[in-house]
Amino acid sequence: MARLNTLNLNFGPRTHEGAPARHISTELQLRRSVLACLLWESQFYEDGVEIAGRIAELVPKVAAEKVAALALEARAKMKLRHAPLLLVREMARHKTHRHLVSDTLATVIQRADELAEFVAIYWKDGRVPLSGQVKKGLAAAFPKFDEYQLAKYDRGGPIKLRDVLFLCHAKPRDEAQAAVWKRLIWGRMTTPDTWEVALSSGADKREAWERLLTEQKLGALALLRNLRNMKDAGVNEDLVLGALREMSTARVLPFRFLAAARYAPQWEEALEQAMLKSVASAEKLPGKTIVLVDVSGSMTAPLSRRSEMQRTDAAYGLAVLLREIGEKVSVFSFSNDLVEVPARRGFALRDAIDASQQNGATYLGKAVEELNRKEKYDRLIVITDEQAHDTVPAPLPSKWSDGRPRPSGYVINVASYKNGVGYGKWTHIDGWSESVIEYIRALESEKS
16 A cells, blocks of 8 residues: 655745745746846856746747747836847747747847847857848848947947848838948948947047046946946046036936945935935825845845946835835845834935845745734835745735725845745736836726
8 A cells, every 4th residue: 555644855946045935837937037137147046047048948838929028028128138139039949939029029129239149149059040030120120220329339249230231131211321331331330429439449538538528428327337437537526526416317226326336435425316316206105115125145146247236236226216205114124134224215225224234044934924013014015036045924915995905015026036935915026127116006006
């Protein structure tokens, strides 16, 4: 007789720290692997090759229309560049998905260098002929770009823009564009006046930066990313401060300012003012919001090999944003313990979260349990990489006036790990962008 009273070691999926993870659909697995993914960049627990391999494995298991929609969302809303290109490349491998490749690729490519980047991804495992759908998509995307954009991104990689043009046989819109493409083929395009060109031309760096600042040739992100370079070059401080005061901050999230301040602390006051200006006009989230920020060891990992930005920058930046736009907001950190953070704003809130406790383990379940016992809230927003040690309970239930269940718990996932804990009664959001808050706002609207 067979024995049934035996130890079953198949406990199902687990996070890297050992907490039970939810079984989720292949579509949700693909979403969590893509929407916080800087492709081929290693993370704290997984290397980039493993994440890219998982994306490739999942694509044929998800309906073509959903993969195409995810590629568009990753590019347009989450501002990712390589992950959506990989999705389209994997779609091109499968007969069930190929019919959507050309339209998806033409829409996903939004910067001229992505034309050559896509071909590089296509040939990553060996040089093979481009499929008809891929050629059609590249040919539809190529005419989007004017001479300035083509010249700016016609870089010296093994695959050049002229190579892509020959491969896809794109048709110019008119004679003027045909002339631009001839100059591209012969390497005779007008050199664009960008900060990259100005600094690579051999000109004095201080003079180059000061000219670009005076002529307002730097966008907001280029300005923030190059503050250290300007400091090292000895750029006139008044010019830098003036640029920070005048910069357009409409689409710059707080975590960008926090990252910039880490390596340019002498301009922190101006950075904070610009950051607060960027969120000043946002519509308020009603009711009481609790923001729970993961400060465990894995959150200090950099977003990429060359980036000085950490996952904590994304988490602290979202906490700063929520503090500004919430009617009533309490901020807590969790690692080994749950700690309430002083009621500060701006960079002072960042400092308070960072100093609240040492980076340790990830006891998210214990933190949520304690909050549910001690606090009343309209919404609980957790910002984490989801690699918990313990089981995570549901958030406190909430209802609309007619008795229908109302969303009350959100897990914002800032990593691309295979398994996570923020499902079930939680609303799960992969990645971070300005769309996160609007998504929460829309979801909580009784009209939605």
